[in-house]
Amino acid sequence: MVEIKTPEQIAKMRAAGLVVAAALKACRDAVAPGVSTGDLDEIAAKVIADHGATSNFKADHGGLWFPGVICASVNDEVVHGIPGGRVLQEGDLISIDCGAIVDGWHGDAAITVPVGAVAPELLQLSxxxxxxMWSGIAQVKKNNRLQDISRGVESYIRRQPLPSKGKYGIVExxxxxxxxxxxxxxxxxxxxxxxxxxRGPKLVPGMCLAIEPMVSLGTPHTRVLEDQWTVVTTDGTWASHWEHSVALTEQGPLVLTAEDGGKAKLAEHGVTAAPDPLA
Incomplete structure (x- = not known):
């Protein structure tokens, strides 16, 4: 069953989304050579605590404990990288995934950040x-189908010129x-x-979805490391991960984890973002 939210519940999810946005912004600002992934985890943890929220990452997930409030996935790590002592180096690419809970309602988003000067094909990948992601979010419309989002993500990637090194693999x-x-x-x-x-279920107001493409410079295939969490590409090519949580309202899509509710990016796709219930 797909959970349908009331406007009041979506407002609480917007509050959680803004906490996630603040935590990711703080992490983005802190990314630099010499900073460890554990340092970034501490920064995000402080932002979440300062907002009176709790982490939905640092928890038991089906009998498997995740020890951080962020996932910190570097280079060939696609998702679910465990933050710790790894020190970022000039030229690295890090994907940071973060979530938060406010009054029982969840937010979840991810960004990819270059560490210092990185190769042009990595900037292009990100x-x-x-x-x-934004092409998929633009398909969050009443009476569209779930597969319209998938098609929006895939078709955008397929239209892009191939990088000078490698190709684009949509992670399976x-x-x-x-x-x-x-x-x-x-x-x-x-x-x-x-x-x-x-085509999947019809999209109706009250549905909330996390849309999160993961793309590599090579294979779409992955494997999980012995830590039982970290997902890496099987060919060692580097990857990028972006994510936003989105609510479909009667007035259109509201990007819960974007500071502006998705207004600017959705406008580029000819879509008007729904009014922010917390504005």
């Missing part, structure tokens, strides 16, 4: 991944999800169109 097996009274809920949101599955 821009392509972020752009595909991982994707977005419903979000609300729990962090991971139905439905699963693929980042590509899977033939034979139909």
């Amino acid at each position: 821009a392509t991944t972020e752009g595909s 097996g991982y994707g977005g999800h419903g979000i609300g009274s729990a962090m991971h809920m139905e439905p699963h949101v693929l980042n590509y169109v899977e033939r034979g599955r139909g």
